[in-house]
Amino acid sequence: MNDVTIIYYTSNREEPEFEERIRQNILKVTDLPIISISQKPIDFGANTVIGDVGVSGFNMFRQVQIACKAAETRFVISAEADCLYPPDYFQFIPPRDDACYRNKNLYVMGQHRTYFYKKEEGATHAQIVGREFYLDRLNELFYNAPLWSVEERNFPKERWRKEDVFDEIEYWETENPVVQIKTSQSMRHYTCSDRIERNIIPYWGDGKEFRRTYYDIGRRH
Numbered sequence: 001m002n003d004v005t006i007i008y009y010t011s012n013r014e015e016p017e018f019e020e021r022i023r024q025n026i027l028k029v030t031d032l033p034i035i036s037i038s039q040k041p042i043d044f045g046a047n048t049v050i051g052d053v054g055v056s057g058f059n060m061f062r063q064v065q066i067a068c069k070a071a072e073t074r075f076v077i078s079a080e081a082d083c084l085y086p087p088d089y090f091q092f093i094p095p096r097d098d099a100c101y102r103n104k105n106l107y108v109m110g111q112h113r114t115y116f117y118k119k120e121e122g123a124t125h126a127q128i129v130g131r132e133f134y135l136d137r138l139n140e141l142f143y144n145a146p147l148w149s150v151e152e153r154n155f156p157k158e159r160w161r162k163e164d165v166f167d168e169i170e171y172w173e174t175e176n177p178v179v180q181i182k183t184s185q186s187m188r189h190y191t192c193s194d195r196i197e198r199n200i201i202p203y204w205g206d207g208k209e210f211r212r213t214y215y216d217i218g219r220r221h
Contacts, residue, residue, distance in 0.1 A: 003074040003093060004128070005033045007067035010081035011055045012040040014183060019081045021214050026079055030090040034079075035070050037063040046070065054150035061138060061155055061165065062148060068135040076134060080125040082183060084214060086176035086203050089126065097130030100166040104173045107201055109181045115197045115207040116179065122171055126178040129166075137165055176203035181215055 006026065010019065023044050026034070034045025041049050048066060053059050068076055074097055077090060094101045102122030109116055141156050152158040156165060179201075204210050 004090070005035055005071040005073040005076050005131070006030070006045070006079050006090070007064060007071065007076045008034060008036040008044060008079040008081070009060060009063040009067060010036070010038045010042070011059070012038055012042070012081075013055060014081050018181075018183070018215055022081055022084065025084055025214070029085060029087040032077070032090055033073070035067045037067045053148040056150045056153045056155065058145075058149040058152035058155035058159075062142070065135065065138040065142065068131050068138065071131050073131060075128050076131045077128040078125055080180075082181050083125045084179045084181070084204070085126075086174060086178065088174045088176055089178055092128060092172055092174070094128055094130070094170070094172075096170075098133045099168065099170045100127055100129045100134070101170045101172055102127040103178055104171045105175075105177045107177045107179045107198070107204075109179060109207065109211065111182050113207075114211050115199050116201050116204075117195060118198070119180075122169060123180075124165075125180060141165065177201055179204055179210075181211075183215075 008023070008026070012019070019042075023042070036042055036044040036047045038047060038049055039052050041047065048070065050063065050066070064078075075094065079085060089103060092101070092103075103126040104122055106119035106123060106126055107116040108119050141160060145159065149155075156162045199207050201207075
């Protein structure tokens with residue numbers, strides 16, 4: 001496990017109490033080294049503050065690029081500010097370091113919902129990638145680009161007519177799911193899912209209790 005660094009990137013738009021519970025969950029389930037790139041100071045691993053550059057897919061991947069430069073391990077594994085991760089998410093080591101591996105076991109809890117949807121595809125918030133491979137790809141995509149941009153919300157689609165940073169994706173599947181909680185602060189409020197309501201899922205349990213534990217308690221109204 002010395003081959004992996006967690007890269008946590010956030011625009012700090014979610015409610016601070018909610019993001020803090022996300023970070024505390026990561027600390028509870030793994031002891032991997034953490035590099036965090038944030039728009040406001042946070043006490044989480046080795047933190048770099050970039051300032052209020054705005055929210056976009058472009059800026060998110062710039063933050064990832066900064067994190068990849070700072071990391072020293074063979075692989076980097078993503079963690080985002082609205083996602084809950086089980087312990088086994090952080091235990092996978094890919095067989096190759098020249099590919100992006102995304103976890104297929106993903107669920108979403110929608111805005112104001114107390115149940116889960118199964119996400120139909122992998123996502124950037126649950127992936128592990130060879131660090132140098134990831135960095136080379138981002139360096140290529142950002143060639144001659146501005147440092148920050150709030151216009152390119154779906155980067156690299158606007159700039160390169162590509163749907164994804166990676167041309168090919170490999171997949172693995174954890175025993176327990178990663179769960180993303182959609183909020184009114186999310187950059188994208190909606191996601192592709194099978195729209196079948198599930199009140200209970202493995203590891204995380206009942207949706208109502210899950211929401212009370214990780215999101216509702218202590219919220220500002």
